[in-house]
Amino acid sequence: MECTDPRCPVHGGLKYRGMQFTGKVVSDKAKRTVIVEVDYARYVYKYERSLRKRSRIPAHSPECMGVKTNDLVNIAETRRLSKTKSFVVTGVANKEK
Numbered sequence: 001m002e003c004t005d006p007r008c009p010v011h012g013g014l015k016y017r018g019m020q021f022t023g024k025v026v027s028d029k030a031k032r033t034v035i036v037e038v039d040y041a042r043y044v045y046k047y048e049r050s051l052r053k054r055s056r057i058p059a060h061s062p063e064c065m066g067v068k069t070n071d072l073v074n075i076a077e078t079r080r081l082s083k084t085k086s087f088v089v090t091g092v093a094n095k096e097k
């Protein structure tokens with residue numbers, strides 16, 4: 001399939017820099033947008049334990065990636081693409097069957 005998305009990091013001219021995460025896709029309802037849930041641990045010094053946290057990041061998903069819900073994807077920070085999107089999917093880490 002030919003990719004004509006100018007906001008594709010592989011076929012288009014979109015550059016990314018800054019933060020990079022790996023997370024699970026929890027929603028692919030929107031066109032060319034996925035919601036990625038990222039788990040991380042934050043250490044709380046008062047209790048000397050870490051706290052598990054998660055955040056949901058909207059990311060641009062070019063159609064050539066074929067990203068679906070439950071996929072594990074790599075996302076990277078890029079320029080602001082819309083009101084809420086400033087991340088782009090850079091690859092699928094593993095495909096769940």
Ligand SMILES: [Zn+2]
Nearest residue numbers: 003008011064
């Ligand atoms: Zn592409």
